[in-house]
Amino acid sequence: xxxxxESARPLVEAINVTKAFHGNEVLKGIxxxxxxxxxxxxxxxxxxxxxxxxxxxxxxxxxxxxxxxxDGELMGYRDQGGQLYRLKDKEIAAQRREIGMVFQRFNLFxxxxxxxxxxxxxxxxxxxxxxxxxxxxxxxxxRVGLADRANHxxxxxxxxxxQRVAIARALAMQPKLMLFDEPTSALDPELVGExxxxxxxxxxxxxxxIVVTHEIAFARDVADRVxxxxxxxxxxQGPSRExxxxxxxxxxxxxxxxxxxxxxxxxxxxxxxxxxxxxxHLRKHS
Amino acid sequence: xxxxxxxxxxxxxxxxxxxxxxGRWIAxxxxxxxxxxxxxxxxxxxxxxxxxxxxVMKYKPVITGLLAGTILGTIGAMIIGVVLGxxxxxxRLTDNPVLKGASWLYIWFFRGIPRYVLLIVMSVGILYLYDxxxxxxPFLPVTFFTINVKTFSTGLxxxxxxxxLSEAAYxxxxxxxxxxxxxxxxxxxxxxxxxxxxxxxxxxxxxxxxRVIVPPTGNETLSMVKDTSLLVAVPVTNEMFFQAQAVSQAxxxxxxxxxxxxxxxxIVSTILGMGQSWLERHFGRGFGAQTSVQNDTRVKFLGLRGxxxx
Numbered sequence: 001x002x003x004x005x006e007s008a009r010p011l012v013e014a015i016n017v018t019k020a021f022h023g024n025e026v027l028k029g030i031x032x033x034x035x036x037x038x039x040x041x042x043x044x045x046x047x048x049x050x051x052x053x054x055x056x057x058x059x060x061x062x063x064x065x066x067x068x069x070x071d072g073e074l075m076g077y078r079d080q081g082g083q084l085y086r087l088k089d090k091e092i093a094a095q096r097r098e099i100g101m102v103f104q105r106f107n108l109f110x111x112x113x114x115x116x117x118x119x120x121x122x123x124x125x126x127x128x129x130x131x132x133x134x135x136x137x138x139x140x141x142x143r144v145g146l147a148d149r150a151n152h153x154x155x156x157x158x159x160x161x162x163q164r165v166a167i168a169r170a171l172a173m174q175p176k177l178m179l180f181d182e183p184t185s186a187l188d189p190e191l192v193g194e195x196x197x198x199x200x201x202x203x204x205x206x207x208x209x210i211v212v213t214h215e216i217a218f219a220r221d222v223a224d225r226v227x228x229x230x231x232x233x234x235x236x237q238g239p240s241r242e243x244x245x246x247x248x249x250x251x252x253x254x255x256x257x258x259x260x261x262x263x264x265x266x267x268x269x270x271x272x273x274x275x276x277x278x279x280x281h282l283r284k285h286s
Numbered sequence: 287x288x289x290x291x292x293x294x295x296x297x298x299x300x301x302x303x304x305x306x307x308x309g310r311w312i313a314x315x316x317x318x319x320x321x322x323x324x325x326x327x328x329x330x331x332x333x334x335x336x337x338x339x340x341x342v343m344k345y346k347p348v349i350t351g352l353l354a355g356t357i358l359g360t361i362g363a364m365i366i367g368v369v370l371g372x373x374x375x376x377x378r379l380t381d382n383p384v385l386k387g388a389s390w391l392y393i394w395f396f397r398g399i400p401r402y403v404l405l406i407v408m409s410v411g412i413l414y415l416y417d418x419x420x421x422x423x424p425f426l427p428v429t430f431f432t433i434n435v436k437t438f439s440t441g442l443x444x445x446x447x448x449x450x451l452s453e454a455a456y457x458x459x460x461x462x463x464x465x466x467x468x469x470x471x472x473x474x475x476x477x478x479x480x481x482x483x484x485x486x487x488x489x490x491x492x493x494x495x496x497r498v499i500v501p502p503t504g505n506e507t508l509s510m511v512k513d514t515s516l517l518v519a520v521p522v523t524n525e526m527f528f529q530a531q532a533v534s535q536a537x538x539x540x541x542x543x544x545x546x547x548x549x550x551x552x553i554v555s556t557i558l559g560m561g562q563s564w565l566e567r568h569f570g571r572g573f574g575a576q577t578s579v580q581n582d583t584r585v586k587f588l589g590l591r592g593x594x595x596x
Contacts, residue, residue: 097480107475
């Protein structure tokens, strides 16, 4: 948990965010507040804009309208007396250092070992001493359960292991915020559980997380709040158990009904099971 | 059908006869006869004059020509070519339309001129047009410094520069293909970690692009070894092929002199080829490239013995 943030101010504040690709409007005015230490899951059918919104937060996509603040800082622009000035490449890079991101397809650096992947940014972006970083990196790999895989190349690791290295790599920059873009969607069903467990531990440690996912059980048990998106707008949001158990909006209801039959699990089945974040044998993973 | 199945009904381990490859054995026989004929002519035809070939090979001007013109020329031209080529490729891939255009123009110009012609034009032309090179502001009487072109314009320097500038145009396309071959997610991951575009290029994109860039660069280097024989156009006399030809003209032993050059070219190419496979292994780490290559050769040899069933 980040210590310096006062609980009054949201860590992430998105106001009326719009984004269009070649005239096709993907985000039609998203408002979202995420408080420090909060875990928010973005749910919704594919094409609803949830991944695009996540990528807008750390400026992998530039937004067309609205504002995004992270820890009170306007992302991508400098506001001088009401006039916005686009930030330079280096300044945007500096803003991204505060935000960790985990990708659907891991995107580990294939030419570097697991340890080198984790060490890369602290050594070359923060310019910290390799010896100190090494110890921290090994501790992080140990935390995600991969201390014995430190010298393996990504191609020698399973998908689940690669994704856990990717989480460790993002954590190595000591981010205030972690973004997860469908972190288990590219995994074989039996490898989903280990990644969700790592994320769950991270959430319990107080990390602020925004997670785009189709794992309803994870959203229900780990997230404080779920945000249901469809067609580029937020349809419904609220405490995760409440929304998943008693969705108000028709589109949320039909989406949950469809995805829960596919995941072979009812929301009320094991509300307090300790292993609820670990998937049942059949689970949607795309 | 000769080996009986195990006592149990269930089929056991497969112990099949491999496919026969009679064509391979015929090919070996034919090639062996041809090779024997060639070797016998080497030995019996006195005009080959191997002792003289050996003498030319170790003749001092030929050796210095090999070191200065051929090897130094290749290394120098390839360094200019690779560095400038990667730079041109990065320029071509930026959003900056001016740099993009400049890179395109450069490649268009240097790919359009034969190297032999370029060597003559640069050696003769530059000295003719500019005997001193003055760096200053255009059309204004402001100069920063002046270079006397004559002092720089030794034959070898101009030759290496011309070959390097020409090579850069080809290397730019190779480097561009390599950079484009790297998955877009890699750059995104680097950006998400807070890397600037330059750092991402240097630490993440280029090392992976090298895997694609190295093999064609090896070809380019081999071509460059051979293209150093064009340095005679500058003219550079301190070059191996020129010296070998000089021997042939002085002694009238044309073939042995040329064969000496041929052997030297083959030796240099072989060494460079070994260097290339080392580089490919280095940049292929993490991709499991080297094991598959080793397996391929082993399969080929096994195939010859009739062991491989492919």
